[in-house]
Structures are given as C-alpha cells and as structure tokens.
Amino acid sequence: MKFSVEAASETFEFELGGGGASLEYKVAGPNEVSGEASLVPVSPGVYSVLLGTESITVNLSKTEGQYEAACGGRRLFLSIADKRDRAERPRADAGSGPVEVRAQMPGKIITLLVQPGTEVAAGQSLLVIEAMKMQNELKSPKSGIVSKLYVSEGETVPANHRLVVIE
C-alpha cells in the first residue's frame, strides 16, 4: 500500500507491503530507502519494530488524525494519507463532468506524463512533482481525457495550484 507521509516538515512517498512479521517498506525519492521490517504490537499503542535486525520501540498515539510517535526520548508528529484512498475518493462530480487536479503542496513540476488530449485511466500517473527533495506522482482521479494542462516541466507551483483538468 502506498502512503503519503508528512513528518519532520517533509513529505515522503512511502510504500508498505506484506504483513505482521515480514513487512516490506520503500521510501521513494532520490535517496530511495527500502528493506524488510517486522512489526509487533506489544501493548496498546506500543510497537516493536525490527528494521532488519535493528530493534526500535515506537510509542504511537493518534489525535485528530495526526500521529505522535515517541521514540528514544524524542517525539515526532506524522500525518499520513492512504494514497489509494485519495485516488479513489469520489469527487462530488466524479463520473460526469470535468475534474480539476490541484497541487497538494508547493513544488516543482519534474515530468509531465500526459498532454492535452491524452486518454487516461483512473489511477494513471499524470505528472511528477517534487517537494522538499521528495518526488511524488500525481494520479488521475478518474478515467477520461486530459482537456487542459496548466503547467509545464520545470515550473514551480504553490500549494493548491491548478495542474490538470480531466473530462
């Protein structure tokens, strides 16, 4: 499963597969990190994590949708979004009419994967945006045709900037 994780004022594209004692994780980006991990809940909100053989205990709590992780005397706040959920989340006008795709964070457009007129399937990647050194693929919320493209490669956009319209 893919997640978008905001932590330590950075956004990470994070992938987690498998289950229980044999998880596979991947943090996308220029310095991609991946490996195997094991995770066992030891008491409510307390997780024993083995990163390879490195043993780390994480105390986790969730308040108003935000996670707090306490680990080795430090505290950290994490916001986490399930990317599939976000892609599949029905818009008010999903299925009919045009849908605007906007930038979720300020960033730089690295690659355009579509042009006006390109036919796309739901979940297909539209463009790659980079923010705080992490690259993030924006996916189409629905099947349709790219009717408008507001940005070009190399352009820097603010948060909530209009990127693409799918009809």
Added chain:
Amino acid sequence: MPLFKKILVANRGEIAVRVIRALRELGIPSVAVFSEVDRAALHVQMADDAVPIGPSPSAQSYLVGSRIIEAALSTGADAIHPGYGFLSENAGFAEACSTAGIKFIGPSWRSIERMGSKTGARRVALRVGAPVVPGTEEGIQTLKEARTIAARIGYPVLLKASAGGGGKGMRRVDRQGELESAIRSASSEAERAFGSREVYLEKLIEQPRHIEVQVLGDEHGHLIHLGERECSVQRRHQKVIEECPSPLSSVVPGLRSSIGEAALKIARAAEYFNAGTLEFLADQSGNFYFLEMNTRLQVEHPVTEWATGMDLVHWQIRIAAGERLTVKQEHVQWRGCAMECRLYAEDPENNFFPSPGRLVHYAEPGGPGVRVDGGVYEGWTVPIEYDPLLAKLTVWGQTREIAIERMRRALAEYRVGGITTNLALFDAVMRDEAFRAGQLDTGFLDRFMRNWKAPEMPENALLASMIAAASNESKLAQTKLAAAPSAPSAWRTNAIRGLLQ
C-alpha cells in the same frame, strides 16, 4: 509501639508518593489529601485514606491549613508530613498543627520562623561567624539607603525577596541607574508571589556554583550533616539537575568538611531539628557564602540518600516521633556519585513553556542503579494548576562518569507520549563537555540553551515510526489505535498563558 497511629501527607505529586512509600515501609497508615482535579492522582490511589480538601487552585485546597488539619483530625491522623512547597515552610501552619495536637513532621515552628526569612537566617549566620555574601541584613527601606549600600559593596548587586525563593522577586543590577526600577519590579513581584514587598541587596558573585548542605538533627540536640549537593544546573533559579557529591569536592580538598561545619554551626544556632538544607554560593576556588535555609525536605533529597545510604524520610518520621538519631557524624560515608534529573512537563524548544495534558504513554526506566520518584501514570492528565514536575530520575554510579552514562541509558529507556517534556535536553547535557568535566556554575544551563538545538529523530527511528503509523493506518493492522481525546483546547492554552503572566 508504632511511631505514629496514622500520618496525613499534606502534598500532592511525586513528593506525596515518596512520603506514602516511606510510611508503608514503616508500617504506618497514610492519609492523602486532594483537590478536585487530583481525584484520580497517583498519591490518592496509593494512600490508605484520601480526603477531598477543595477546588483545584492550590490557594483553595493545598494551601488551606485549617482544612488539612480538619482532614487529619477526622481520619485519626496524629502527624502531618508537609512535603516541600505548599505549607511546608509555613510557621503558622506548623504552630496550628501543634495547637490541634498533631505532630508537624519537620522543625519547630520557631525554627521555621527564624530561618524561613532570608534576612533572619542571615543574621543567625553572621552571629555565629559563618561566611555570608556581603549585603544588607535588613530589607531595604528607601532608595537612598539602597544606593549607599550598593555603592559600598560594589556593583553588580542582586536584589532578592526577603520572604521568597525560586527566583521570584530577584533582579540583577549592574549600575546605579538601574536600581530604582529594579527595586520597584522586584518588590511588586515579591508581593504577588509571597505577600510581602520586602527586598534586600547583596553582592553578586560571578560564575557562582550553587552548593547546598543537607543537615539532619533529632529533638535531643544531636545534629549531623550529610554532605553537599551540587545544584548549579538551574534555569531561572529553578534546579534542573543535582548531584552528590559536588564535582568541586574533588578539586578542593576539605570543602565538604568546611562547608558542612559552617552549615552545622548555623543550624545549631537556630536550634534546628529534623531535615533541613543550607544553601551556599561557592566560587570556583571553593570560597563559599551562606545564602538561605530551606526548613524542610528538599526536592533533590534522593541524591543524598543514595550517596550516604540513609533514608531521609524514614529519619524525618522517626525523629518526629522523638527517636534519637543514632548516626554519628563520623559514621556518615559517601559512596560513588548520585545524579538526579527533574522531568518536567515543559517544552525546552519553546522557552520551557508548560505542556500539561494527557500522558498517552508513560513508562519509567529501570535496571541497575536507577531510581524514579514519580507522581504520574499512563493515562493521567497532568493538571495545569500545579508545578509541572512529573518525576525525578536518579541514578547512582561508582564514579561520576559511570553515573553520567547510566543516566543516558535510563533517559533512553524513558517513554513519555502525549505531552512534551524536557527529556531530550538531559541527554544533550549529559554529552556536554563542560558538564562532563564538572565545570559548572549557575549560568551553565542558560549558556547551554543558547547553542542547543532540539535533536532530530534519528533516521531509523523516523522510519520505524512511519512503518508503525502506516501499518496502523492500513488494513494490515491487527490492532488499531483508539483515537485519543483531542489536544488541549484553546481555553486551556490561554489559561496556561494566563498563569504565566
């Protein structure tokens, strides 16, 4: 025959828990008192009986002596242990206890009265020839008088509240032009904090160390000292890390016996009994000056207990019951190094702003050489009304180096989630070169904080946190977290700011 039938503990938090533990060890039933917000507090759970004494503000509960004495009478307690803070140094309360036929566990109310005022304590010290910081013996009456005295002892000088402590009503004055406004603000701060405007003047010792001496005496005239404690790591005159012995003791031979002897001279002159602490300023060559006396058990008493092997709270109770202190001065021995860190609910990254709230996670360290005096538990909501001290982490090591490494180990085991604490700061201090070399003075922490940046979470800890959070978020999770109650609301944050003003 038991020492007492039952003892009421007129306090809350970690010190109430500490005293209740001693009472259980001595086979004496305990009575806790609690304010509205403390109904579920740890000390209430641990005591044999518990009595409500009023609303949450301490002025309407923990500071109302009459209600506490009533609680003692109604539960059949024949003694009261006041802990520290609250009514512990209130001579009127100690006298009221004795009038009600209840033994106050501490010195006589006359000693409290004599030594509780800084100017009074200073007069006693001068009388017996103990060294004091040059300055006024009386509160300042006029600006002209203050100017004359300040000029005589030389700037910089320090203004202090006669009735105070903890840095309230205290001002550094570097030149005559600053004197008038400093007196005005120190006086009004003193009035707000202690109900008395009286302030006095003394010479400011540059780069001073704060070193204090623990004394213990019985009611038959036998008085001993249990050595010194180094308390120089402080912020706004609030101690943060304490240790026994002082690192200065290994540099200045004979310091312990000379400062101990000075402390005993003063305490004897005050006809002092039970536990007490005499605070001194010392310069880096070991010259020391008596500052004031705390006529009660001290927050940092565990480091002395560990280095000397004596249980101060046990002795306080036995002495109050009329027992003789069987330990002679020549029997007191100091072993290794004991060090204490005060865990506060406050944010060192945000100017030590108090951070009360719910302790979503709380697990104390353990293992060899570790002692935790805590007053909280997982799930407890730290109230905004009181001191934000959560617990004291004390370690012992055969040498100071071992104690420091053991402290780092114990700090790493400490788990606190839900509120911000100063835990991360301690680890950084333990790694500091000057601290490790024992090069301390009361300005140490302020200097340290200027260069301090909160450490980032190590990369793998961040990764492990992401895995745990993502797993909890995903359908893979075997057990999901229950949503915690919401963060402190705006009114609460505003209330804290209000308290700070």
